[in-house]
Amino acid sequence: MEKEIKTALVTGGGRGIGKAITLKLAEDGYNVVINYSKSSKDADDTVLEAKKLGVDAYAVKCDISDYKEVEKMIDNIIEKFGHIDVVVNNAGITKDNLILRMSEEDWDNVIDINLKGTFNVIKFVSKYMIKRRKGKIINISSVVGIVGNVGQVNYASSKAGIIGLTKSLAKELASRGITVNAVAPGFIETDMTKILSDSVKSTMINSIPLKRAGKPQDIANVVSFLASNASDYITGQVINVDGGMVM
Amino acid sequence: MEFEKIRDIIVEQLGVDPEEVTMESSFIDDLGADSLDIVELIMALEEEFDVEIPDEDAEKIKTVGDVVEYLKNLEK
Numbered sequence: 226m227e228k229e230i231k232t233a234l235v236t237g238g239g240r241g242i243g244k245a246i247t248l249k250l251a252e253d254g255y256n257v258v259i260n261y262s263k264s265s266k267d268a269d270d271t272v273l274e275a276k277k278l279g280v281d282a283y284a285v286k287c288d289i290s291d292y293k294e295v296e297k298m299i300d301n302i303i304e305k306f307g308h309i310d311v312v313v314n315n316a317g318i319t320k321d322n323l324i325l326r327m328s329e330e331d332w333d334n335v336i337d338i339n340l341k342g343t344f345n346v347i348k349f350v351s352k353y354m355i356k357r358r359k360g361k362i363i364n365i366s367s368v369v370g371i372v373g374n375v376g377q378v379n380y381a382s383s384k385a386g387i388i389g390l391t392k393s394l395a396k397e398l399a400s401r402g403i404t405v406n407a408v409a410p411g412f413i414e415t416d417m418t419k420i421l422s423d424s425v426k427s428t429m430i431n432s433i434p435l436k437r438a439g440k441p442q443d444i445a446n447v448v449s450f451l452a453s454n455a456s457d458y459i460t461g462q463v464i465n466v467d468g469g470m471v472m
Numbered sequence: 473m474e475f476e477k478i479r480d481i482i483v484e485q486l487g488v489d490p491e492e493v494t495m496e497s498s499f500i501d502d503l504g505a506d507s508l509d510i511v512e513l514i515m516a517l518e519e520e521f522d523v524e525i526p527d528e529d530a531e532k533i534k535t536v537g538d539v540v541e542y543l544k545n546l547e548k
Contacts, residue, residue, distance in 0.1 A: 355512060400506065 230280070232306040233452065236260040236289055236346060237316030239268035241415035242365065245441030246313050249449045251275035251282060255311065258302050259284045262316070281306075289316055289342030299349040308357060311452040312350050314343040315365040317383070319417060321376040332379045339383035343390060351398065360403040363451045364391050365444070366463060368411045368471045384409075388463055395461030404460040406451050411467020413439040435468035478539055481520055485513045495537040517543070 231254070238247040238259035248271070251257050257275050261268035261284060268284035275282035283305070287298040302309055317339045320331040343364055354360030369377055370384025388407055395405040412418060412429045418438070421429075430438060447466050450456055465471055479493045488503050499505040505513070514530045517523070517539065523546055525533075533539055 352515075355508070397508065400508065 230254065230256050231310040232256045232258065232302070232308055233311035233313065234258045234260065234302060234309055234346075234350070235313045235315055236342065237262075238313070239264055239271045239284065241417060242410065242413060242441045242444045243313075243315040244271050245445040246315060246448045247271055247282075248274055248278070249442070249445035250311065250313075250452060251278040251280045253449055253453070254280060255452075256281040256306055258282070258306075258309075260287055260289065260298065260316065262286065262288045289345055290337035292345050292348075295342075295345040296349050299346070299353075303353060309350055309353060310359070311361045311363070312346060313363045313365065313448055313452075314346055314387075316342055317365065317380075319377070319380050321380065323376055324378055327379060335379035336383050336386075339380070340386040340390070343387055347390075347394060351394075351403070354403050355398070355401045358402045360398075361452050361456075362391075362394065362398075362403065362405040363448050364405070364407045366391070366407040366409040368409045368465055368467050371409060371463070371465075372471050391463065392461045399460055404451075404456065406456070406459060406461065407463040408444060408447050408451070409463050409465045409467070409471075410444050411439060411465065411470040413441060413444060415441060433468040433470045437468060439466060439468055475540055477520070478517070478536070478543070481516050482513065482536065482539075485509065485516055493536055495535070495540065497536045498534055499536070500534070521546075 233250045233255040235243050235247045235257060237243040239261045247257050247259055257280060259268045259271050265286065272282045272284050285298050285301065287294045289295055318335060320335050322331055347362060364387050366387045367384040369381045370388055373381050391405050391407040398405060412433060430436060443466050447464055479490060482493050483490050486503050486505055486509055492503065497503055499510055514525050518525055521543060533542060
């Protein structure tokens with residue numbers, strides 16, 4: 226019998242940390258589905274790169290904050306690949322501002338995409354995973370969700386929310402052979418952090434014991450481990466990947 | 473609403489022997505179901521019989537007989 230090829234869905238999988246995760250999982254031999262909302266070119270490029278690694282890959286446009294759209298996306302993936310073995314809830318945005326300047330819209334957008342988006346995807350994927358009695362759910366949080374950060378009450382709340390969600394879901398689904406874990410990146414070189422001023426960057430790097438920013442690959446390596454059978458006895462955990470920034 | 477059809481769904485969902493499923497069997501005490509099993513079972517029944525079972529009704533379902541009775545009442 227031919228060995229079944231596993232399928233992984235990575236939300237926001239066309240750019241930054243998401244892209245590194247997608248390509249790492251493709252390298253590990255998973256068929257990958259890249260979800261994106263706006264950057265179709267990035268998603269398409271990532272599909273091509275993944276295919277070069279010898280797996281099947283495709284991109285699906287979906288605003289994960291939209292409950293109904295997510296339901297359609299998941300059904301579509303099930304139709305195409307028959308199952309989803311690994312889900313990486315990575316898609317996220319920032320809309321930083323000090324509380325006095327933060328609009329209701331800034332708050333809502335960040336919570337809707339980062340936190341509710343994660344809920345939406347899990348809601349529809351878990352049904353299929355429960356039936357199969359296996360699955361790996363990996364949520365990308367942030368060290369900011371643990372220690373907070375000036376100008377990020379919305380982002381930090383969404384990322385702290387993801388930690389609570391991860392732990393609760395881990396308890397709910399453990400009896401069905403499904404593990405749920407979170408990865409909390411620290412300061413990682415991506416478009417999201419590129420916009421920070423040099424002085425902010427050097428202050429942050431000075432606060433990191435390893436004295437350097439992380440790379441998307443550093444996150445992808447941990448996700449790869451959490452997606453594999455090597456992590457079967459780990460659930461409900463938050464793994465910081467931050468050069469020692471938060472201990 | 474035939475008992476056999478419902479029994480088959482219960483057998484499939486809970487992985488029990490058909491002989492174990494009687495009208496009196498309690499899902500939790502006799503058939504070893506947990507709360508998630510019951511939610512899954514309710515969802516399977518909803519799909520099979522094309523009905524919607526609200527949470528407040530689902531909470532009252534404890535035995536196989538409760539399911540048969542509930543679905544019978546829906547048919548009326």
